[in-house]
Amino acid sequence: MAIIKPFKALRPQAQLAKQVASRPYDVLNSAEAKVEAQGNPSSFLHITKSEIDLPESTDIHAAEVYEQAKSNLAAFIKRDVLFRDIKECYYIYQLIMNGRSQTGLVCVSSIDDYENNVIRKHEFTRPEKEQDRINHIKVSGAQTGNVFLAYRNNNEVDALIDKWKETKTAVYDFTADDEIRHTIWIVNDSDTIEKITSLFEKEIPCTYIADGHHRAASAAKVRAALGDKATPDADFFLTTLFPSNQLHIMDYNRVVKDLNGLDTEAFLEKLRDKFELTLLGKEAYRPEQLHSFGLYVAGNWYRLVAKPGTYTEDPIGILDVTILQNNILTPILKIEDPRTDKRIDFVGGIRGLAELEKRVGSSDMAAAFSLYPVTIEQLFDISDSGNVMPPKSTWFEPKLRDGLLTHLIYE
Template sequence: MAIIRPFRGLRPTPELAEKVAARPYDVLSAAEAKAEAAGNQYSFYHVSKSEIDLPEGTDVYSQSVYDKAAENLQKFIKEGTLFQDNTPCYYIYRLIMNGRTQTGLVCASSVSDYNMGIIKKHEFTRPDKEQDRINNIKTTRAQTGNVFLAYNDVPEVNSLIDHWIHANAPAYDFTAADGIQHTVWVVNEEGAVNDITSLFSSKVPHTYIADGHHRAASASLVQKEFEEKQMIGTDDPANFFLTTIFPASQLVILDYNRLVKDLNGLTKEALLSRLEYDFTVESIGHLPQQPSMLHEFSMYLEGTWYRLVAKEGTYTTDPIGILDVTILSNNVLDKILGIKDQRTDKRIDFVGGIRGLQELVKRVDSGEMKVAFALYPVTIQQLFDIADSGNVMPPKSTWFEPKLRDGLISQMI
């Protein structure tokens, strides 16, 4: 069963919450973060993307970036921008996007649960991304990146959370510039805290990582290092990591699309010819079109969109083989374009569906990338099925929206 516990959250004073809140560190570039933080001394980008405060061209993985993050975090604490709750609490975090609501529980989840598979994964991680988070956590001594977990609905948990929301005023409630409403309640009453802990330990056999595989893996590796060096005890915060757990019924997965820098030595005509072995290929013009069903893909190449429909025999019916990300990986990225490991190959990049197909057009038309592929999104049940089977999806298979904001709740370790 899932082991969770309350913790003393590090969070902004109510009047500064909206200014502090920042998009997750891994969904935007340093240039985008610098533009968003312009004129806002309270923005959490000064911690999560601290390269914005260093000379342009600074290596984002250099120790100076992690040192600056730690310096800025301590400055926020010293100046009172952030404060730490006096007692361990749970936090309820509700997001509303385009009229759709999802409400999660912010808690500290057990590293041991992650190591033993009670917290289930569906992706491998990239070593360079893991090391980045390890360096950040060790230098700042804080977990500032929230891991987004999901669980099969438990009516008693949903009821308890709903009751708290209706009976108590929120600590924060604001609508960000992108139109997403963020509301946070602090659960600090001992009876309610104990009830939540008990419900998860008795009613929730597993949780699933929806978003944040690298953050979870890094927390585990930091805990292991601290334990080996005898730096922590049994009850130390580093034995847990920052998570927000959402009921599956409230979640929606968006597409997660691919960009490739070159055609692996092929001409456009040769690529189209090779694709016809495994797909029906149809030119659909200059306007972007989302795939409308499973096993259908949209490809953008040299100013033209193409519809690709996978032929029978290009996929299997097992939980992994039937996924569109698997079909694309096996029959295009690997077989034709020579991309064997999407976690490490620098020729491929990934774009979440929230950015829209125009982001694919922009990056191809600029010459930065040569070809783009848009995919039909996987379902939350497919994610659960794969995690339950012990398999993993190809990297960057799921994109969840809306996303939690960094800076609203962090855990010190």
């Protein structure tokens, strides 16, 4: 069963919450982070993307980057931008995007659970991305990146969280520049804390990583590297748990650089072997059901519908990303490994279909594919089966902000 704990969050003064809160470190490159933090000395990007405070020629994985993060974190605390709660608490985090609300429980989750598959995964991790976060955590002593976990919703947990939101005053409540509203309540009542902990231990058999595989893996490897020097706090990592009925998975689309030597007509002809094709012209197409795809090539949109025999019924074979890979990317375009092939790129659904048209229209790419989003049940099925999704299969929105709640593993 799931082991979670309250923790003493390092967090901003209420009046500084909006200035401190930053987009996750892994959705911004260094140049974007520098622009976003410009003129804001309280932006948490000075900690998560600390290279913005060093010369532009600095290697973002150099030792001085992590030392700068440690120094900046200490300065934030010294300036009283951030302070640490004196009592271990749970935190309720509500996000509202485009009128749609979702609420999660911020806590720390057991690294033992991660290693014993009580916390289930659906992606492989990349060593270089792991190492970056390992270095950041070890040097700064802080888990700054929140791991987004999902669980099958439980009525008792829902009722507890809803009651707290209705009867207590939020400590933070602001709308960010991207129009997403962030509201956080502190659960500091000992009886309520004990009840939440007990409910997860008795009623929630497992949780699922929705977003943050590298952050979770890095926390586990830091604990292992510390060995006997690991503190009790290092046995846990920063997570926010969302019930499955509140989650929204967006499409994660693909663009390809070339058609593997084929002209447009020859490419379309090959597609007709496995798909029903409909020319849509200039009307952008967002798939409305599983096994249908949008294709943008040579200035036109097409609807593709997978024919029988293009997929299997197992948890991986039935995914649209698998259908695309097995019937188009590998056999026709000769893109064998999308993790490493430089001829393919991925575009999160938050950027919209216009981004696909832009990438192809700029001659950067030759064609784009829009996909129907993976469902939360598909994610659960794959995680439960021990399988791994193809890369870049899920895009969750809205994103949790860094800096509002940080977990220190040592001081």
